[in-house]
Amino acid sequence: MYFKDCIGQEEIKRRLIESAQSGIVPHAQLFCEKEGAGAFPLAFAYARYLNCAHRSDTDACGQCPSCKMFDVMAHPDLHFVFPIVAKKEKKKEVCDDYLPEWREFLQQHIYFNLDDWLNAMDAGNSQALIYAKESDQILKKVSLRIYEAEYRILLIWLPEKMHQVCANKLLKIIEEPPEHTVILMVSCEPDAILGTILSRAQRLNIRPVPAPEMAAAMQERFHLTKEDAMQVAHLSEGNYLKAVEAISTGEENAFFLEQFIGMMRNSWTRNVKAMKAMADTLASIGRERQKNFLSYCQRLVRENFVYRFQAPELNYMNREEAGFSVKFSPFVNERNVFDLMDELAVAERHITQNVNAKMVFFDLSLRMTVLLKR
């Protein structure tokens, strides 16, 4: 993680770079964000930059011994504290016991949230915490001799998950910081942090990524078209994780639309052979997606009914869906809209009840042939 990996946030980057260059480095800093704005990668990039031997005006060099050790998340003067799920039987009780998993996780993720980390830890639905036991570890880490770095860094991810005992110990360290030690905290819920810690840390608010910058990053990283990237950026509300999620929903959406168009065409033309083939296809995609598809169909029927009223502010369709509606909306009217919705809802219920999917979709197509002619 370098500054260049963090989308936008030029203002914050400039402040951090200036702090390193001037040598005015507050010993306790709190990076706050809602989620997916880049607080963790920014804090990490800053830690790297502080210790880089050949930093430029914009980023760390990536070549010096310090950068090389940061690349593998294994610098002797870089210490991590993060929430874990303690597993006594596996002797995993403090952060350092999870270091191999944590390092691998950071190699694979630049933007992430607690759920991603829980998955990587194989923690299921357990609560992740920074336990009381961690406080001795923290104390030990900051009292070690500094190996070679200019700054010893304690990078604490989600201090709001800290046990009271541990938080009190941390407060002591912040009040009487050991020399050359910088404590960087990254929080999504600053209000849940001990007030006395909050008041002693310099706070940096990381704002959501603005849409144009998010769109540019989406175009570059995922090769989206300009229009798609802009749409994804708007849906994301400045949260990188949401943007990535929106891309995959986009692909699924396109597949569903294609199926929906096919189904309506088959029913309108009474093409029984094609109806059978489509039922086979849909039977093969799995129950969860079948249910999603059927609720998608209900949404589209509703949108096409609304489309007739020419009130764009009531319509929620993407460009492809809207294009299809020009031709399809005349077929959805007062005489059939409620029955169409009912049929789709019944099919969805049958899928939930494990009725044979081929039969459900074939039957649905047959019923549509009648309803569309109304």
Ligand SMILES: [Zn+2]
């Ligand atoms: Zn370097």
